[in-house]
Amino acid sequence: MHLVWSGQHPPGRHAPTCKTLGYPGAVETRRKEVGQEIKRARRRKKFKSQKAFAEHIDVHESSVAYAEIGSDRIGESVFEAIEGGIDWPIGSTQAYIDGTGAPPWTLTPTPAKPPIEPRTEMPAPHEWSAEARRKILAMSVEDILEFARQIRITSGDRAAILWLKEASRIKAEAPTIEAEISSSRDD
Incomplete structure (x- = not known):
């Protein structure tokens, strides 16, 4: 056909x-x-x-x-x-x-949205529970870095950097907090 x-x-x-x-x-x-x-x-x-x-x-x-x-x-x-x-x-x-x-x-153009400026400052420090602080203090530097790598994979660079900053802050504050606790026991 x-x-x-x-x-x-x-x-x-x-x-x-x-x-x-x-x-x-x-x-x-x-x-x-x-x-x-x-x-x-x-x-x-x-x-x-x-x-x-x-x-x-x-x-x-x-x-x-x-x-x-x-x-x-x-x-x-x-x-x-x-x-x-x-x-x-x-x-x-x-x-x-x-x-x-x-x-x-x-047609009338859609008004342009103002660009979102990237944050340059880090957010305020997180208030960690006593249990979370204890776990972070018990972690080795290698454990902290490995956990940061896992955070980076799942949540991105910024979250990993924030985690490292917070873990470092908790580790750095530990001697001061321990001294305060022991001095308050002595009183």
């Missing part, structure tokens, strides 16, 4: 025409248009490479590449990350592609 193409749409995947809200064009056309605009917006934000932009918004480089070519392999979470990176209203890209919203680049 030989099928003949009728000329209504190309063989293969069909892109439905959207008539919602009067925004013309097929879904594929809107995807490609969005991709071009994402690329323009990325460059306006001074990200020369897709890789740099992807790292900035915490997605994989290929996700940015797929978005910029108008691929249908991009999900809403990637679009939302991109929107946040180029100051488009969150959710506006998918709404435009679906035919239910205006082009995101024509």
Whole structure:
């Protein structure tokens, strides 16, 4: 059996025409248009490479590449990350592609969130229970370092550094505390 193409749409995947809200064009056309605009917006934000932009918004480089070519392999979470990176209203890209919203680049930008400054000072010392202090005092330096390595794996560098600082503080304070306890017994 030989099928003949009728000329209504190309063989293969069909892109439905959207008539919602009067925004013309097929879904594929809107995807490609969005991709071009994402690329323009990325460059306006001074990200020369897709890789740099992807790292900035915490997605994989290929996700940015797929978005910029108008691929249908991009999900809403990637679009939302991109929107946040180029100051488009969150959710506006998918709404435009679906035919239910205006082009995101024509909308009022989402106000930029102020950058979160990294903390330079350490938090106040933790108040350890007597039992926890006793266990830390009983630990060798090697045990403390090994425990810090485990903390680093599960909770990151900052938590490991905090643990080392606190364990060191408890070890350093031990002679002073013992002297205070013995002097209070003598009274």
